[in-house]
Amino acid sequence: MLNKIKTELTELFFLSRDALHIHLGIAIYLVAMLIFRRGPASMVPWLVLLAFELVNEVLDVFHGNHIELDISGALRDIGNTMLWPTVALIVARVIARRQRSAATAQA
Template sequence: MLNDLKTLATDFLNLSRDALHIHLGLAIYVIAILVFRRGPTSVLPWLSVLAFELINEALDLFHEVDFSGAIVDVVNTMFWPTVALVVARVHLRYRRTHPDREREMR
């Protein structure tokens, strides 16, 4: 049933399954930020995406054992949420260690 839903989504949106993972990963990340009322520096939205993706891959592996495909799916799904988390944390750390520079930039 889940595979049928994925096929329907890829056909309707005219996306590959890889692109669907990327878009859904970002969508879940943004939704988790809003639902949990945490900023992108919080690990909670990132963990939400990871949990959804691991459950998805576990269900996929139950139907078809393809570990290399599962790894690609996890990487595709987690890439941009991971980039957003790292950039937000680096930016926050920079702001905390250089408060005078931020005022100069304004």
């Protein structure tokens, strides 16, 4: 069922599966920030996205009536999904650290 939904979404939005991972990853990350009222420097939205992605990959392994393990495909999916949220997390944390350092230096 999940694969059918993914196929329909890729056809509806004219996206590859890789691009779908990127777009849905960013969307889930943003929604998690809104729901938990946390900014991009918080690990909470990032961990929510990671949990969603890992569950998705487990479901991919067990789709249909057989187990199909594709490690390279799973790693590619995780990388595509987590790349930009990880960049946002790192940049936000670096900026926050610099702002704290500047505030401490001025005090």
